[in-house]
Each structure stands twice: as structure tokens, then as C-alpha cells.
Amino acid sequence: MMIRTLFTNLVTALSLLSGGPLMAGERPLPTPITADDFRPFDTRRAALGQLLFYDKLLSGNRNISCATCHHPEFGTSDGLSLGVGEGGVGIGPTRRIRQDANRPLKRVPRNAPALFNLGHKSVSVMFHDGRVTDADSYGVGFNTPVEEWLPPGLQSVLAAQSLIPLTSKVEMAGSPDENDLAAAANRRIDQVWPVVVTRLQANPDYVALFKAAFDDIDSAADITAAHLGNALDDFQNSEWQSYASPFDDYLNGDATALNPSQTRGLQLFYGKANCASCHSGPLLTDQGFHALALPPFGPGRVRLFDLMARDVGRMSETDLLEDAYRFRTPSLRNVALTAPYGHNGAFATLEGMVRHHLDPSGSLETWDRGQLVLADDPGFAASDFNIWQDSREMARLMARVDIEPVGLSVSEVADLVAFLHALTDPNARKGRLGSPETVPSGLPVDQQDS
Structure with a gap:
């Protein structure tokens, strides 16, 4: 031996x-991975993206964030075979299903994928079935379920993917009779993002952060869904790079x-x-x-x-x-x-x-x-x-x-x-910025003991 x-x-x-x-x-x-193998990111946008990623303001009923199902405590996933999005309580394997009028329609149909190295320059396809790719099939830069209605100005396939869970009834939107975001999704999928953007525009703290992070934003009215997606992209790209x-x-x-x-x-x-x-x-x-x-x-x-x-x-x-x-x-x-x-x-x-x-x-x-x-x-x-x-x-x-x-x-x-x-990077799980204690909306941030 x-x-x-x-x-x-x-x-x-x-x-x-x-x-x-x-x-x-x-x-x-x-060949070994290096920092040069990742797309460049802006640290100001990544810091903004961190807050957005952990803020439940992006969900229909303001009760679930991106981090709820992609939490660093559970390898940027949720520790469940099939997750519970809208209508769940808590995080991780102990997340439970509400038994009231707001209980979920069903389990999330697929396992929550991990988020490590999604900013690597080679990444060209997202989701288990590849329904988001970098193919310019509809003249908007990417092939997504939104087709030609995808917001213009998204900088990567990860930015495009980041906007899709916001539209899902079982993930973040909820049922049409519960909130304005889900009602918009029921009309047409691309009508979700203006609702989310309006929420951000109404929050003075977020307006200030967007203005500081993006040179083309001078006022609340300038914030778009592309800015949201690109901030989420820069955060995920920078946060979970893993090559150690x-x-x-x-x-x-x-x-x-x-x-x-x-x-x-x-x-x-x-x-x-x-x-x-x-x-x-x-x-x-x-x-x-x-x-x-x-x-x-x-x-x-x-x-x-x-x-x-x-x-x-x-x-x-x-x-x-x-x-x-x-x-x-x-x-x-x-x-x-x-x-x-x-x-x-x-x-x-x-x-x-x-x-x-x-x-x-x-x-x-x-x-x-x-x-x-x-x-x-x-x-x-x-x-x-x-x-x-x-x-x-x-x-x-x-x-x-x-x-x-x-x-x-x-x-x-x-x-x-x-x-x-031996493929585990001991530092990648924590991330570069980690989980914030608070977010601009004032909504609670998911923690492991929640």
C-alpha cells in the first residue's frame, strides 16, 4: 500500500x-482553478447583493429569501431532499410546513442546488434541466423560461437565473390570492419584477445602496430588475468561490x-x-x-x-x-x-x-x-x-x-x-461576507436556530 x-x-x-x-x-x-478563472465583480454590488440575497422583501409574502433555501449552514442548499419554499417555517432539515390557510401548494419539485463557483467563466447552464443557458435564443442574451420578456441588461447566466425563483408560486411568489407579486406572476411571468423593483424603490436605504453601487442610478426611478439580478450575481460570484x-x-x-x-x-x-x-x-x-x-x-x-x-x-x-x-x-x-x-x-x-x-x-x-x-x-x-x-x-x-x-x-x-x-474547501462554506445580522427591509434574517 x-x-x-x-x-x-x-x-x-x-x-x-x-x-x-x-x-x-x-x-x-x-488544471488548477485560480481567481482569474472567475468573472470580475464589483465589491459594492456584491455587498448590495448580500443584503438582497438574505432579504425576504423579494418574496411575495415577505417571508422567504434566497438564503432560506440556499443557506451557508447547509452547504448553500437546505439539507432537504425536496425543499419547502413559500409556506414553510424555519430553515434546513428541520424546516416545517405551515398547517393554516397559507400552507404550501406542494413541495418544491427539485433539490435545491449548491451555489459554489457559479461565477466561474465556464458556467453556461443553470437549473437541473438546463432551462437557463447563455444561448441568445430570443435576442435578450440568454435562453430562459421568460423568453423575449427577460429584462435587458443582465450581465451573466447567473444574473438571469437569479430572477427566476422570484416568479415561482412554490418557491418565493406564493399564491395569486395572497399578494401583489404572485398576482402579477399569474398574469404574465415578467410582471413580477416591476413589483419587486417598486418595493426596493420605496425603501430609502436600498435606494442609497443602489445609487452607490451603480453609476447609472441617480434616483429611485432608475433602479431596474437588471440591477437587482446583477447585484445578486456579483454577490454569489464573489461569495462562494472555491479552489482551496x-x-x-x-x-x-x-x-x-x-x-x-x-x-x-x-x-x-x-x-x-x-x-x-x-x-x-x-x-x-x-x-x-x-x-x-x-x-x-x-x-x-x-x-x-x-x-x-x-x-x-x-x-x-x-x-x-x-x-x-x-x-x-x-x-x-x-x-x-x-x-x-x-x-x-x-x-x-x-x-x-x-x-x-x-x-x-x-x-x-x-x-x-x-x-x-x-x-x-x-x-x-x-x-x-x-x-x-x-x-x-x-x-x-x-x-x-x-x-x-x-x-x-x-x-x-x-x-x-x-x-x-477531499473536494471540500474549508473556507468556502463561510463565504467572503457571510450572513448579515440585519437587512434594509427590517425583516428577520434566517438563522440556523430560526
Whole structure:
């Protein structure tokens, strides 16, 4: 064992000295990430974006912020398989569902994705189904569900994405009969942002902050939805840049940065286990879409004409049959912080998710529902697994698997999981600015014990 580790470290050191690509197993390792790999940001706008990110003023009923479902205490996610947006109380895995007139319509259909490294210059696609991309499909710079009604002036795909959750009934908007924002969304999706902007324009503290952050704002009337999206972008871009994990140290020439188990796991990741065929590049994602036959449950992100609680993934965006049940490859940086795993959080542990990749069909058949982390609700629980009664839908799901089974021993799985833990940057979770104690609206800021 020691000889094998020493040999691996020697090969790594020689590769660095020669200037050639680092190799592990059958595939080359990615080049190290540096600060230059991220889009530039303005510190004034990032500071404004921090307040906006944690301020519940952006939600329909003023009771949920971006941070509610993307909190640093939970790896910039929420610790739930499927989250609870509008109509929930608290944050993290203990978030509960209100049982009054304002209870949510349903669970959020998909797992809340982590926010690490979204300002990296290579990032071109957002959401599990890729419904926001940097393709200029409608003459407004980006391809989004808003199509040509997307506000002009957004600076990145992340800025465009940041505006979309504000329009969702189950995420931040609420029901049309509850507030003016949700009522606007019910009329047409792009009518949401003027309502949010009006709220910001009516707050003197925010007006002063926007004027200080943007040179083209002289008065409250100059604030636009693009300014909001760009401030949120600069904050997220700067806040959760992550390139100081043990793996990064290894890439930068420290052959001792990984322990023996992690080194063996790296060899498996880039070799026998074939993980790097999809989890490639500096962010460990090809930004592509793949079908893995993840166990289905919950309300599904259904299309308007669907009569069942299913989720066809990328197909819901492209309408191409070959894209059915395919979902975006997530970045694995800080993956140990972001449980549960999968587009619907079907697996509570990294080991469970790794084992599913090794044998998707077998894992689906033997899946233990006890792995789910869900807010308790008798009404939702009664229908969470209805899709399993539809034999045709389950057959379609099981027939679409884009990866080949791989046989690994128990010790090899443990080594692979150990390597995934080596992708954790100890400083990234805290962020650069952290959570503010107060926000200009005066609304409460979500804390872990809320």
C-alpha cells in the first residue's frame, strides 16, 4: 500500500516538473482553478447583493429569501431532499410546513442546488434541466423560461437565473390570492419584477445602496430588475468561490495533500470508476445532461399537459424524446457539504449516491425510501410515491440509463467517497461576507436556530 502511494506521488511530482498534464488512472486531471478563472465583480454590488440575497422583501409574502433555501449552514442548499419554499417555517432539515390557510401548494419539485463557483467563466447552464443557458435564443442574451420578456441588461447566466425563483408560486411568489407579486406572476411571468423593483424603490436605504453601487442610478426611478439580478450575481460570484480544497492543493503540486485512501479514490475517479467521463474539467462537471434512473417521488416538475407527478428532466426544456429523464451533471466541489444528493435528493449519503452510479438499475429496484429527508406533512406524504404505481412510467424511467454499471469492492467505494471529501474547501462554506445580522427591509434574517 505504501509503495503504491509513493509511486503515485512520484508520478505526480514528475508531471508537475515536466509541465505535462497530471494523470490519474486513464484520464488527465484538470488544471488548477485560480481567481482569474472567475468573472470580475464589483465589491459594492456584491455587498448590495448580500443584503438582497438574505432579504425576504423579494418574496411575495415577505417571508422567504434566497438564503432560506440556499443557506451557508447547509452547504448553500437546505439539507432537504425536496425543499419547502413559500409556506414553510424555519430553515434546513428541520424546516416545517405551515398547517393554516397559507400552507404550501406542494413541495418544491427539485433539490435545491449548491451555489459554489457559479461565477466561474465556464458556467453556461443553470437549473437541473438546463432551462437557463447563455444561448441568445430570443435576442435578450440568454435562453430562459421568460423568453423575449427577460429584462435587458443582465450581465451573466447567473444574473438571469437569479430572477427566476422570484416568479415561482412554490418557491418565493406564493399564491395569486395572497399578494401583489404572485398576482402579477399569474398574469404574465415578467410582471413580477416591476413589483419587486417598486418595493426596493420605496425603501430609502436600498435606494442609497443602489445609487452607490451603480453609476447609472441617480434616483429611485432608475433602479431596474437588471440591477437587482446583477447585484445578486456579483454577490454569489464573489461569495462562494472555491479552489482551496485538498484536491486543489494536490493539483498545485502538494503530493501529500491527499491521504492514501483519497489518493486511491482519485485513481478510481479518473480511472476504473469512470466518474470523470461526466464529472470532468475544473468544476468536475461537463455541464451536460445524463439519465441515471434516480428513484422518482414527490410532485415532479410536471409540464402543463402531464397528468402524473413525473419529471422528464431535460426533455421538459427541449421537447426531444432523447432527452427524457436526463438531468444536468452537478459540480462536485464541496459535494460532501450538500446532502441529500441527486436532482430530487433521493440519496441522503455520498456512499448511497456513489453506489447508485455504479449500478443504477439495481439501485432503483432496491432503493430505501428511508434515505429521504423531507419536511413532514400527511397530505404530501400520501401522494409522494404515487408515481411508483404507474408501471409504464417506471419502465420508461428504467429504460433510460446513460452510464454503464461498474463493479467496485467495498474498500474501493470507501476510497472513492474519501476522495469526494477531499473536494471540500474549508473556507468556502463561510463565504467572503457571510450572513448579515440585519437587512434594509427590517425583516428577520434566517438563522440556523430560526
